[in-house]
Amino acid sequence: MNEQGNTVSARRALARVQSRRRFLQFAAGGLVGTAALLAACSQASDEQTPGGEDAGPGTSSTPTVATQPGGETPTGSSTRPIVIAQGVDIASFDPHEDTSTVAIAVFRNVFNSLVERDHELNLVPALAESWQTIDELTWEFQLRRDVLFHDGNPLTSKDIKFSIERVLDPSVNSRSRTRVEVIDRVEAVDDYTVRIITREPFPPLLTILGYLYALPADKYQEMGSEQFAVSPIGTGPYKFVEWVKDDHIILERFEDHWGGSPSIPSVEFRPIPEAATRVASLLAGELDLATLIPITDIPTIEQRSDLDIRTVPSTRTIFIGMNTWNPPFDDVRVRQALNYAVDVQSIIDNLLGGHGLRIASVSGPAEFGFNPNLEPYPFDPEKAKQLLAEAGYADGFQTTLDTPVGRYLQDLEVAQAVAGYLANVGIQVEVRPAEFQEYFTRWLNLEIPGLYLLGWGASTLDADGVMGGHFHSKRRGLYYNSPESDRMIEEAMSEFDPERREAIYHELMAYLHEQAPWIFLYVQEDIYGVKADLRWQPRSDELLNVHEMSWS
Amino acid sequence: MLAFLLHRILHAFFVMLGISFVVFILIHLSGDPAAMMVPEDATPQQVQEIRERMGFDRPILVQYGLFLGRALQGDFGYSYRIRRPALDLVVERIPATLRLAVTSAVVSLGLGIPVGILAATRQGSFFDRLSMMAILFGQSMPTFWLGIMLILIVSVQLGWLPTSGYRGPEYIILPAVTLGLYTSAMVARILRSSLIEVLSHDYIRTARSKGLADRTILTRHALKNAAIPVVTVIGLQIGYLLGGSVVTETVFSYPGMGLLAIQAIRGRDIPVLQAFVVSISAVIVLLNLLVDVLYTYLDPRIRY
Numbered sequence: 001m002n003e004q005g006n007t008v009s010a011r012r013a014l015a016r017v018q019s020r021r022r023f024l025q026f027a028a029g030g031l032v033g034t035a036a037l038l039a040a041c042s043q044a045s046d047e048q049t050p051g052g053e054d055a056g057p058g059t060s061s062t063p064t065v066a067t068q069p070g071g072e073t074p075t076g077s078s079t080r081p082i083v084i085a086q087g088v089d090i091a092s093f094d095p096h097e098d099t100s101t102v103a104i105a106v107f108r109n110v111f112n113s114l115v116e117r118d119h120e121l122n123l124v125p126a127l128a129e130s131w132q133t134i135d136e137l138t139w140e141f142q143l144r145r146d147v148l149f150h151d152g153n154p155l156t157s158k159d160i161k162f163s164i165e166r167v168l169d170p171s172v173n174s175r176s177r178t179r180v181e182v183i184d185r186v187e188a189v190d191d192y193t194v195r196i197i198t199r200e201p202f203p204p205l206l207t208i209l210g211y212l213y214a215l216p217a218d219k220y221q222e223m224g225s226e227q228f229a230v231s232p233i234g235t236g237p238y239k240f241v242e243w244v245k246d247d248h249i250i251l252e253r254f255e256d257h258w259g260g261s262p263s264i265p266s267v268e269f270r271p272i273p274e275a276a277t278r279v280a281s282l283l284a285g286e287l288d289l290a291t292l293i294p295i296t297d298i299p300t301i302e303q304r305s306d307l308d309i310r311t312v313p314s315t316r317t318i319f320i321g322m323n324t325w326n327p328p329f330d331d332v333r334v335r336q337a338l339n340y341a342v343d344v345q346s347i348i349d350n351l352l353g354g355h356g357l358r359i360a361s362v363s364g365p366a367e368f369g370f371n372p373n374l375e376p377y378p379f380d381p382e383k384a385k386q387l388l389a390e391a392g393y394a395d396g397f398q399t400t401l402d403t404p405v406g407r408y409l410q411d412l413e414v415a416q417a418v419a420g421y422l423a424n425v426g427i428q429v430e431v432r433p434a435e436f437q438e439y440f441t442r443w444l445n446l447e448i449p450g451l452y453l454l455g456w457g458a459s460t461l462d463a464d465g466v467m468g469g470h471f472h473s474k475r476r477g478l479y480y481n482s483p484e485s486d487r488m489i490e491e492a493m494s495e496f497d498p499e500r501r502e503a504i505y506h507e508l509m510a511y512l513h514e515q516a517p518w519i520f521l522y523v524q525e526d527i528y529g530v531k532a533d534l535r536w537q538p539r540s541d542e543l544l545n546v547h548e549m550s551w552s
Numbered sequence: 553m554l555a556f557l558l559h560r561i562l563h564a565f566f567v568m569l570g571i572s573f574v575v576f577i578l579i580h581l582s583g584d585p586a587a588m589m590v591p592e593d594a595t596p597q598q599v600q601e602i603r604e605r606m607g608f609d610r611p612i613l614v615q616y617g618l619f620l621g622r623a624l625q626g627d628f629g630y631s632y633r634i635r636r637p638a639l640d641l642v643v644e645r646i647p648a649t650l651r652l653a654v655t656s657a658v659v660s661l662g663l664g665i666p667v668g669i670l671a672a673t674r675q676g677s678f679f680d681r682l683s684m685m686a687i688l689f690g691q692s693m694p695t696f697w698l699g700i701m702l703i704l705i706v707s708v709q710l711g712w713l714p715t716s717g718y719r720g721p722e723y724i725i726l727p728a729v730t731l732g733l734y735t736s737a738m739v740a741r742i743l744r745s746s747l748i749e750v751l752s753h754d755y756i757r758t759a760r761s762k763g764l765a766d767r768t769i770l771t772r773h774a775l776k777n778a779a780i781p782v783v784t785v786i787g788l789q790i791g792y793l794l795g796g797s798v799v800t801e802t803v804f805s806y807p808g809m810g811l812l813a814i815q816a817i818r819g820r821d822i823p824v825l826q827a828f829v830v831s832i833s834a835v836i837v838l839l840n841l842l843v844d845v846l847y848t849y850l851d852p853r854i855r856y
Contacts, residue, residue, distance in 0.1 A: 246807035
C-alpha cells in the first residue's frame, strides 16, 4: 500500500457540474473516481508499500558476539536541524500499529529492536549484544546494560517480554502480528537475558525481530495504548517532541542514547503526498531531503548546485509473471522464449532513465540467498522464435498482460514496452491496466489468465519471502510451483547453518532461472533529492536514519 | 411552504440513501478489502481470517444493511488505518476544509462579482473581451495544473509564499486562489450574462428615462434580479469547493477532508471513505435545500 504505493496525482479537475441534480449523482461516484485517478497518477510507492516494508536482518543469522552497534555514526555535533519529506504521514506512533515503509522510516529513529540492520543491510546487534540458539526452538539474547528509555528509565528484559507478547496477544489485534506469528512466547530469564521460543524451527528468526520494537512496559501500561500512540517513548537516538497530524513530526536528539548522541540536533518529517509539490518544496529550499523523486524531475534538481540526486537499488523486484497452469505458459520453452524476447536493459535505459538494476532470477542483491553467478537471459529474438517454434507456437499466440497503473515507477509504460517486444516474436499481447487494489485482488484469487506485471520486495530481506510468496504449493505459489521448488524451500527453512542455507537458495534460484516462471526484469532504484551538503547515502531498505546523517 | 419543505426533506433522504448504496457497492466492487488489510506477503489463511473477522464474507446486501443501520445512528465504524471512529476523523477535518472553502469563496466572489458587473455594463468593450478570455482560461485550467504552476512561480521562483502544509494564514493563499479561480470565472460569466439580460428589460429603460443614476439603477434594480442564477451557481460551487478540495488539498498537502479522503482511498480505509462521501453528500443536499428557500426571498414570484 504501502506506499504506498503509488503515488497519486490528478491531472483532471473534477468534472464540471452543469446541474444540481447531476452534481448529486456525481458526488457519489465522481468523488471516488477522481480520487482513484489521483491515486493512480502518482509515481509508484508513495505510500504504503507492503512489499518493501522494513527490513529484518538478514545476511547471516547465526549467533555472533556483538561488535559496535549501528553502522557508521557520524561524529561531531551540529546546530542545524533537518527537514525531511515523505509521501504520507504515519497512522499512529505506536510502532506496531503502522507497518508501512514511511512509518518504519520514522520509527527507526525513535525505537530500537534487539537486532537491526546497518547501512549495508548486515544484521548487527542493537539492544541485544549477543545471542545463541539453545535448541531448535529456543533463542537466548543478552541485552546491553546501558540502554535508557527517553524518560530516563533503563531497559530490562521485562520490557522486551512485554513489547513482544503484546504484539502476539490476539486480543490486541496488532497489525504486526501476522509477521511474527511464528513466535510462541518470550521468557525473561533475568534482568538482561531473554529467551524467545518459536512454534516451529525458524532459522531466519533474526530477520523478523526488526518488526518488534522495545517499548517501556510500565510506562506503556500507565499511559495506555491511545496516549502512547500520540506521545511515544523509545530507546532510539531521537526522542519524540511533537506530532501535528498530516503536517509535521518533530524529533529531537536524545543525548543519552546507548549508541552515542547523533550529530543533527533535531528532525522534522513532513508528509507531502503529491510528488510535484515535494519537488517544488525541495527547490524552494523548504526541505533538506525528499523521497520518491519522479524520474522526470531529476534534471531540474541536478541543475541546482545546492541540491543533489542520490539513488540506491531498492529491495523491490519488478517482473512479468505468467500463469504457468494455462497453455502456452505451461511449457518451459515458451517461458524461456519470453525471457529471450524482451530487451530489458533497453527498457531500463529508456523508460527508467537507467535507474534500474537488471536481475537474472527472482531476487535482487540486497536479499539473503541472492545468487550472483546467474547471468540474465540475453536479448535474442531469434532464439525466442526458435523456442516458440519447438513448442509448437511458430505462428505465435495471443495473450493478456495485466498491470497496475501508478503503483511502480513507469509500470504501464514498462508493460507496454514488454508487449511491444513480444509482438516482435509473434505474440500478440493485450495490455490491461487496472487500479492496484482491484488488480491485486484478482491476482490473489488466481484470476490472471496470462501475463501480469508485479513488484515484489521481501520485507525480511530473506529469500524465503519471495519463495513462500510465489513458488511453494502450500504457501502462496499461486501461479507456479513444483515438487522441486517445494522441496528446496522446505529444506532451506529447516537449515540453521547460514552457509548451507544460502547454498540451497543459490540452487533454487538457478532452478527458477531455468524454469522461468517470470520474465525477470529489474530491481527498481529509489531516488532521493537532498541538499548537497548533507552527508548521507540512501539505504536500500528505505530507512531514513537521521543518526546516520550529518552536515558537511 | 411547509409542505414543500417536508417534501424536499423526504426527497433529500432518498437521495442520501441512493448515494450511500452506490458508494457502498462501488467501494466493495473495487477490490477485496480483506486483502488490503494485511501485508502483501500475507498467506491466504491470514486473508481469510481477516475476511471472516470483518464480515466481508457475508452477502454484500447484508453488509450494506448492517452498514446502513449503523450509519443512521452516526456510526461509520472504525478507521482501519488509524483505529479511531471514522466519522470523528472526518468531522475533525471540517474546520480546515471550511476555512479553505470560505477563503476560496471570498476570492471567487471578490473577483467574480466586480468582473461580472464591469463586463456587463461595458458590454463589447476591450475590458469585456479581455475578461471573457480570462474567464475562459480560468474555467479550462485543471486545478491540479494551476496549483502546481502557482507553487512553481510564487513559491519556487519568487519565494513569496510557502509551498505546502498549513501553519498560518499565509499558507492558505495559494490553495484558496487555486480553488477560487475556477469558481470566480463561473460567477463572473453567469453574472455578466444575467446582468446583460436584466439591463435590457423595459423597467430598466423606465428607470433610466426617469433620470436615475446608473449606479442606483444597478444596485437598486438590476443586481437583485440578476442575482438568482448567481445564487444557484454559488450554492453549487460551495459543494464544489468542499468536494473539489480533494485535488487542491492533495497538491498543497493541506490537512483537510480532501487529503483525508485521498489517504483513505490509498490505504483502502473503507469506513473513512464512506463517512467522507456521505458527509459531503449531506452538505450538498442541504445546500440545495437552502438555495431553493433563498429563491423565494430573491424572487417573490417563486412560491412553493
